[in-house]
Amino acid sequence: MARKTPEINGSSLADIAFLLLIFFLVTTTMNVDTGLARMLPPMPEDNTDVEQDVKQRNILTVLVNKSDRLLVGGMPMEVDMLKEKAKEFIANPNDDPNLPEKQFTEVEYFGTVGISRGVISLQNDRGTSYRMYMLVQNELMAAYNELRNELARTKFGKDYDDLPESEQKAIQKIYPLRISEAEPKSIGGRN
């Protein structure tokens, strides 16, 4: 009688397959899309530009030229200083007459609060690099986020992101995101 060939032990195959499974589960993370969310202003109904009367003290102009240099409120500035400048401009803690005026409104949870009427006007050249543009956008967003976070911590003792929606809304009302983007000018020639 022929010798019986021993059966191959297949119990470890499951382990190998599990290993592969876990490997794929870990590596094929569905790449999560992240980015800065923005709303574009709607196109004006007619072609006439709506001239909005905004006082000089309520505007912080941020200019980015084609060689990616910044001019903030008429002064050249490095991009890492922009956040502090923007925060100071938005919050105006000492009611400086050169910084935006405040409009006193009733806000839920907070009572009557002075809401800054400041608008950050961002203008870039057609030759500005997208990287620089995003850096500036990011710094401005960071300024708003930090202010909101600070307010959330002092008022509710929690981070802004952890608050329920109604409280977030109240904070958004106090620090509304007001970034206006002018049409780019082509100063430095064609892109």
Next chain:
Amino acid sequence: MAVLKKKGGGETPAINTASLPDIVFMLLFFFMVSTTMRETEMMVSVRLPEATEVVKLEKKSLVSYIFIGPPARQYQGLFGTDSRIQLNDSFKTLVDIRDFISAEREALSEADRAFLTTSLKVDEQTRMGIVSDVKQELRKASALKINYSARRAE
């Protein structure tokens, strides 16, 4: 030819696990197939800029993508190295954006149309001129919710 096995004793027989690998492989294939994103073929090379204040893009079904960047190497002979717009699977120009947006909008159910988000995946070396033109087109198409795609800075 029948081979008679001689089994000894009244031991409880071991559970046959021969089918376990098959089950696990089935799971494995399921995950391999379902997690590969159905991505459009990239005809432009996009290296996203970094940002710290990024938020997650929710509801992927409501998002349409516009890619802007220099053409990939195999297309550079034809299209040069200047940044171009890619919609779906082909190079497009500014005038096509409106049609693209209305097509994307048509594809959504009526209730979702207001929430259509346009994700701009723009190469960081791109000049703002083309990006602004695209934004103007989006405004004309009243697709106002946009998202500047960025990598989360570590």
